[in-house]
Amino acid sequence: MRAASAAIVLAAVLGLAGCAAPPGPAPVSPEAAAAARALPEMRRFGPPAPLPPGRANAEMAVDFLDLTMRLESGAALPVFTRFEQPVTIALKGAATPIFESELDRLVDRLRREARIDIRRTDGSDASITVEAVRRADLDRVVPSAACFVLPRAIGWDDFQGNARQSGLNWADLRTRETATIFIPADISPQEVRDCLHEETAQALGPVNDLFRLEDSIFNDDNMHGVLTGFDMLMLRAAYDPALRSGMTREDVAQRVPRILARLNPGGEAVRSRAVSPSPPEWRNAITAALSPGRGIGQRRAASLRALDLAQSEGWQDTRLGLSLLTAGRLSSGRDGVFALETFFKAGRVYGARPATAVHAANVGIQIAAFALVAGDYDTVLRLTETHIPAARRAENAALLGDLLMVRAAALDARGERAKAAEIRGDGFGWARYGLRSDMDVLRRAAEIAALTPTPQEGT
Numbered sequence: 001m002r003a004a005s006a007a008i009v010l011a012a013v014l015g016l017a018g019c020a021a022p023p024g025p026a027p028v029s030p031e032a033a034a035a036a037r038a039l040p041e042m043r044r045f046g047p048p049a050p051l052p053p054g055r056a057n058a059e060m061a062v063d064f065l066d067l068t069m070r071l072e073s074g075a076a077l078p079v080f081t082r083f084e085q086p087v088t089i090a091l092k093g094a095a096t097p098i099f100e101s102e103l104d105r106l107v108d109r110l111r112r113e114a115r116i117d118i119r120r121t122d123g124s125d126a127s128i129t130v131e132a133v134r135r136a137d138l139d140r141v142v143p144s145a146a147c148f149v150l151p152r153a154i155g156w157d158d159f160q161g162n163a164r165q166s167g168l169n170w171a172d173l174r175t176r177e178t179a180t181i182f183i184p185a186d187i188s189p190q191e192v193r194d195c196l197h198e199e200t201a202q203a204l205g206p207v208n209d210l211f212r213l214e215d216s217i218f219n220d221d222n223m224h225g226v227l228t229g230f231d232m233l234m235l236r237a238a239y240d241p242a243l244r245s246g247m248t249r250e251d252v253a254q255r256v257p258r259i260l261a262r263l264n265p266g267g268e269a270v271r272s273r274a275v276s277p278s279p280p281e282w283r284n285a286i287t288a289a290l291s292p293g294r295g296i297g298q299r300r301a302a303s304l305r306a307l308d309l310a311q312s313e314g315w316q317d318t319r320l321g322l323s324l325l326t327a328g329r330l331s332s333g334r335d336g337v338f339a340l341e342t343f344f345k346a347g348r349v350y351g352a353r354p355a356t357a358v359h360a361a362n363v364g365i366q367i368a369a370f371a372l373v374a375g376d377y378d379t380v381l382r383l384t385e386t387h388i389p390a391a392r393r394a395e396n397a398a399l400l401g402d403l404l405m406v407r408a409a410a411l412d413a414r415g416e417r418a419k420a421a422e423i424r425g426d427g428f429g430w431a432r433y434g435l436r437s438d439m440d441v442l443r444r445a446a447e448i449a450a451l452t453p454t455p456q457e458g459t
Contacts, residue, residue: 001072001148002198003220003290039438042189043429045395048109053215053230054355057260057267062275064234064256067206067218069249071170074280080247081173082205082238083127087118089200090126093133093156094185102193103130106200109227114235116204127178128203130196131156132185143293146184147195149203153178170207175245179203188436190397194225201227205238211278211286214318215355220287221322223359226395230355236263278319282309286319289326296330303327307342318356321349325363336370343367358394361387365399368406372451380410398434401427401441405448413452 053060069077089107091099103120110116133156141160142148150159152167159165159182181199183192198217206218213219215230227235237243240259243252261268288294288302303326310323328342343366350360364387371379384407391400404427411420424445431441 001202002146002195003144003222039432039441040425040429042432043397043426044433045392045397048226048395049393050113050227050229050232051215051354051393053228053233053264053267054270054353055215055230055267056270056272057257057264058272059270059275060230060233060264060267061253061256061260063210063213063216064237064260065249065253066210067208067234068238069252070208072207072209075171076249077171077207078248079174079245080243080249080252081170081176081245082243083176084245085127087116087128087204088121088123088126089118089128089130090121090123091130091132093131095130095132096185096192098189098192099130099132099183099185099196102189102196106193106196106227109232110200110204110235113227113229113232114239116235116239118204128181128200129153129179130181130183130200133182135184135186138182138184144291146187146191147182147199149179149181149199151176151179151203154180156182176203186436188398188434190225190434191436193395194222197225197227201231201235205235211283211319211322212275212317214353214359219318220290221318221359223318223356223362224394233260233264276313276315279309279313282306282313282319282323285309286323286326289330300327300330300334303330316349316352318350318359321346321356321359321363324349325359325366328366332366340367340370343370357387357390358396358399361390361394361396361399361403365402365406368403369448369451372406372409372448373453375413375453377410377414380406384410396434397430401429401431401434402444402448403427404430405445406451409448409452 068080071077089103091103107118107120110118137156137160138145138147141163150168151170151173154168159180181195181203183195183199201217209218209220210216211219211221213230215224215228216234217224217227217231237256237259240263242255242259285302285306289299289306291299294302303323307323307327310320313319324342324346328339328346331342332339343363347360347363347367350356350363364383368380368383371377371383384403388400388403388407391403404423408420408424408427411423428441428445431444432438435441435444
């Protein structure tokens, strides 16, 4: 299940206490509404360029077992399961054209990279059905989920009529025969794509999420929106001939090291890092901090608790980075100095490894916003130049759009109008993919523009 994301890019820019008076939300004028019709064409990503997994096979074997043999609740699954027949996948409901194009792109990747025998179908007897529903309907029934997958064929009307009916427990499976994915139809193209990637992958293989994973979509930090090289390796291993449905954890544990050695020989030479569990206290705290349904005070307190626990554990991985970034975001409107300090620390954690480049970019946009408010345009340009490639590689259009628009604002302030207009137009195009509406794009642009200091009279 993909969690409803609370980690919205530029969450800090509207509350930069300690740097400047926080601007209010920028309203969209009638002129801006007309400008929406003049926005550039929505940008789309080309061929994917995922990084290959860079960790030790021994380390990833532990990840494989935790991803496939345990649920998000922590409950152990009795046996390993997968589809034992060729997989078909179909769309149903109010699916928009973006569902069609992104599903085709995903199926192509699964066939090429994970070597799974999967294809599109229009039939009602598909192995996996993706049903598009209204966002409001999904929120009413499962308010904590952005989208989710169930291990059986079931329509939305049937599910919402009785969400507690039998046959929906992954632990009851002995093999996989059908699955249903529910995704809101009225969300951004990027959100549709992210849901398709994570929920289809979970329908096929891993059913768990692990906060410790730096290079995976199977992490509730939502940093990776598309399947990574690690994810494709996990899926390929899940469908290796050496495994089959019904195997126990011990059976799988005996076979996975040999499977990974064969599929990823380079991982045999990499030194394995110690795998430390995430204590329930930390998981509960960070989950509360990332829950948009809670009050900001509760979330801030939870983020500080998560940060204290992460530091006491001595972590130097993504869990510390997420704790720092979340605490900074939730403190920015109250304590800008503390927020900026935690962003710098998070940047150092995330900047240590190539696999966390997109994580570092999510920190970099926050620091760039502070720099823009302070009028430090050289720092804005340096940060955006550093992080734009990572956002592009990770196919995070919302983040890419923000980085480009912040860069354009800095160039405008330096008097480089033509260059700023070109970059801002590119940012608009990516923002149209990453945000839910053209009005949201214009609001975001107005918010970013409002961060630039107004020249004082006589200066």
